[in-house]
Amino acid sequence: MADGCGCDALAHDLLSVPEALEKGLAAAAPIGMRESLPLAEAIGRVLAQDCVSQTDMPGFDNAAMDGFALRTADLGSGSRFELPVAGRVAAGDSGVKEAPSGAALRILTGAPVPAGFDAVVMQEHCERLDGRIRFDRRPQPGQHIRRAGEDLRAGETILTKGCLIGPREAGALAAAGYGQVQVNRRLKVAFFSTGNELRHPGEPLGPGQIWNSNRFMLRALLDRPWVELSDIGPVDDDPMRLEKTLREACDNADLIVTTGGVSVGDEDHMPRLFAAMGGKADVMKVAMKPGKPLMFGRRGGALYIGLPGNPVSAYVTWRVIGAHMMARRAGLSYRPEPLLPAVAAADYHRHPGRQEYRPARILDTTPDGRPRLKLLGSSYSGRVALLAQADGVAVLPAQAADIAEGAHLEFLRF
Template sequence: MADGCACDRHAQTYLSVEDALTRGLAAADPIMETEILPLGEATGRVLAENCISRVEMPAFDNSAMDGYAVRLSDLGDGPLFELSIAGRVAAGDSGAHTAPAGSALRILTGAPVPADFDAVLMQEDCEATPDRIRFTRRPKPGQHIRRAGEDLRAGTPILRRGCEIGPREAAALASAGYGQVTVYRKLKVTIFSTGSELKQPGEDLGPGQIYNSNRYMLRALLDKPWIQLTDAGPVDDDPVILEQVLSQACDSSDLIVTTGGVSVGDEDHMPRLFAKIGGETDVMKVAMKPGKPIMFGRRGDALYIGLPGNPVSAYVTWQIIGSQLMMRRAGLRRVPPAPQQAILAEPLQRRAGRQEYRPVQVDGIAPDGRPRLRLMAPSYSGRVALLAQADGLAVIPAETASLPEGHALDFLRF
């Protein structure tokens, strides 16, 4: 693509958040390479296979309680039942126990229930001596017995490809007999911040300089077990250096994320440079607040996301759009941010036109249980301290100019 073509094509195009996200997801092809890991080393990785249970879960009839296994055929009409204790079955035993007619077996939780026993009495329901039990309530067939396969039958699906392996998934895989699993390789991500004004925390600030908060925000957002992160650091607004760093990142990464340099100022070089190195830009401007200047596109196998330089804008555009593209690229099943319903604690007045994600604080709970939201400052794109004080983002539709106190709206809690 000729230098400048991509950015000129979309220079005056404003997409809705939904359309921008759809376009971005279409460009974010999932990686396909996989590796096999022992289950104990797969925590936090992205599952690359559909998994079925290899065994019955549970694998055998077992006792749900500490108590006594009985045969209903040994019980008379009551009202008092009395049986001798013929043995003891513990977890890990074979279950090949026999007992003469008219007797019970002491049984512990998780122990296999012998084939001809059809109920378990809780020990609390029995009067026991070392060799006999007495009880007055006749048990029901199958009482306190966990039947083989009642959780899952062998061959039943348990996990789908694309899930992140956490504690619950690891437990399910272990129970189903998986000693190793196939996962997607780690997503190779490179980040860097643009701007000659940036200094690192701990350094002295000179005139016109600011601390680089975006770098550390991105490092925290991308600190995931399924990511191999390369931090290319801050890069001055020098087109030659920026082009070199961007090109190298595209050659070695699945995903490149930058902050700054994507608007229309004299030092906003990224759209032009990305086109110059052969990148195809998919989005330039999105009708959202904050975050109107955002771009993403492809060069070869690399997906590029250019976030705004203002910290709040960078955070919001990443959470709403960027993170969704990253998850798809990594092979994760996409799970959009799930809003909850909340109500305004005060009236809202604003200029309509862009879908807004306003930082808010929770100011109590309404009688119906919904959180009440107090709007924070209307001008906030560079106020990272305000973002740290917020409880989440209120989602204000693009066409909305005013809302009364008590009006319902979506709330994305941090």
């Protein structure tokens, strides 16, 4: 990363989106601090350890459904079978169940299959008589039995560090007996928006003033179970106030996110101020629309991300680059943003040169299931209402000038 934020940094050629993302991820080193939590409190957090199964999962052969356990060798030949029922075994039973040769056992889902029994016949396939069952479908050995270790063998990896503990992961950890797990410390994130024109929603507006939409959009984007969030609020375009706020945020947070002030205008103070307080940063011009200006840097133990001030630009830049940097900083394993195949619903013309993320609405789907997209407004970087009305953004190739109806597109769904 270049030292300072002077004119050389601002004069860089346009970076492609993958190049900018790669640089951002390289700067976003994980915080590397962990804590041990009970599993119930670890849900929604970032796993900080590789977890292996302590035992076979499941730990014993068990019935996959309600029915009757039997020995297939007892059936002999023929196409109709009748067996006495010599007992019952339910889930949680620990005693050894025995039955004489030629007899079946009533068995319920999840119950251990007694030794020697090698198949379960579904109860729906049996006619129940007085103490006996009759059926005409010959079971195969192993039928409707979940074998010990078929899910996972003892010592095999269940989950690797860096994954988010969601419902599926919590279930797997519980099944493997993890009552306590190591998770990464919550990422301390501070954020604020810059601009003299910003007012809190609901306050009276003076000439040239707007309500601060970025503050609440960022709050929703940043508020995660693995984040400890600090909302600093709006800060006027006063260099002394901005520097004081930015310095305090760097001293107390792992990540600072701001909107506005990162371009080359007279009131775009953030690059110069960050350099003046000893930060090392990069101001990038990214070949993406919206969101061309993007700044990130390091000061001490803090990572700083400066987003554009226009709401749509800020949102798209965050989704495409910033969110992955925050996830990496928190210790989450990187996963590319999934793009869905889609088609254009009409002809469109655009100015080529930058990869475009155009707000789009799904009209319907093609016979093969791809969404047909209506591209919204060609000028939209400040149109937050348009963003709210979109279902996602269509990704338009940098060199494409004309998009024909039915053309293949990629779609990032919100």
